[in-house]
Amino acid sequence: MNLALLFNEDFVAPDRAVLRGRRLAHLQSVIKVVAGDTIPVGRSDGRLGTGEVVRLTDSEAELRVTLDQTPPAPLPLTLILAMPRPKMFRRILQTCAALGVKDLWLINSYKVEKSFWQTPWLSDEQLRENLTLGLEQAKDTLMPRVQIRKLFKPFVEDELPALLADKRALVAHPGTTTPCPVHLNQPTVLCIGPEGGFTAYEVGKLEEAGCQSVHLGPRILRVETAVPVLVSRLFDACL
């Protein structure tokens, strides 16, 4: 937690916020704050700044908040991921949030097991918590938007073409002949398949919608590694 992200419900006055729960525990046990200390804070979807601890009890920390800095720029990226295996999913959410991904779509694919969609990590509350952890890591405030599409074909046929308009559109597909471009730094849609990859039919549908298949070299990477590798390769000027 490189900053404490503050939500509307934390504010008790325009410049006062009260922390409880995980964020309070972190202040107490890791940062070991005392009254009078100043910690980095950010307001969800707002600015960065500092919070002076004006009151500290076992159950609450009240901060006097000054917000005077701009958060890091968002990536110009729409990231479309086949729904990952639940044990990877939390970490992938946190990584996406930390890297500055703001527009994340979770879609179905033949190799996405039905059970993946049952994970409690997909609840609104858990999505927000894990995205918050990524934002707090990276000192960012702008909450990513997550969209869930449990049917592949209607998504690709009815929604994807509009998402691609005026953007570069890529699908990471090991085994294709075109290498992934470097330093695009322009609005881009990137599709990443599940473990084992999109099927040939799915890649065909994505190409039909306007995506270009690109590869990342001979190494097959886990999604949690492929995301930072691809983001870094595409957006070296935006990180």
Next chain:
Amino acid sequence: MNLALLFNEDFVAPDRAVLRGRRLAHLQSVIKVVAGDTIPVGRSDGRLGTGEVVRLTDSEAELRVTLDQTPPAPLPLTLILAMPRPKMFRRILQTCAALGVKDLWLINSYKVEKSFWQTPWLSDEQLRENLTLGLEQAKDTLMPRVQIRKLFKPFVEDELPALLADKRALVAHPGTTTPCPVHLNQPTVLCIGPEGGFTAYEVGKLEEAGCQSVHLGPRILRVETAVPVLVSRLFDACL
């Protein structure tokens, strides 16, 4: 496991290897092989190829092995990491191996807790197992070399200068003014600090030894995310 990595002790004849344990369990429960199937294999520190399952029992799979392909190129990188927190360490080892890091040094730093060095993941056997998982993920065979240095100052003063000879040398240091270069694709030494970063004293010693401090932008990334981001940025032509 995108290939089964075979070690000398697995071979019962020049072209025959026997798998047991984790790799056999994977063949049975995930790939669901039957006798006559062919699976991708690689020989540790050798070539890639295929293994035809010529005998399959509950406890063993015997493969007829053909090795006729070159593994992916190694990265021209010496990666020097402050010893990570044990719960992150396994994943970082696997990620480094999957990305093609072949020369990894684990060093001490002020913010490395003494207990981190007690982790069982540092045993030779566990290092090999986790590096193997990364190589199998990425379809690589060349086992990374891991060096452990539990004293910062003797390492930086006595060993580091020789490691830097004829190489570009960088230390990832959030807050410095020089951005990390892109697509170097040349022999490079990269130092990455612990959670919370190297201390000013440590950065000074690394600079004295010949490292240049560079930053990755305003976002603070976890080591497990910073490694793929930096590797991708420095070696876009090598991945």
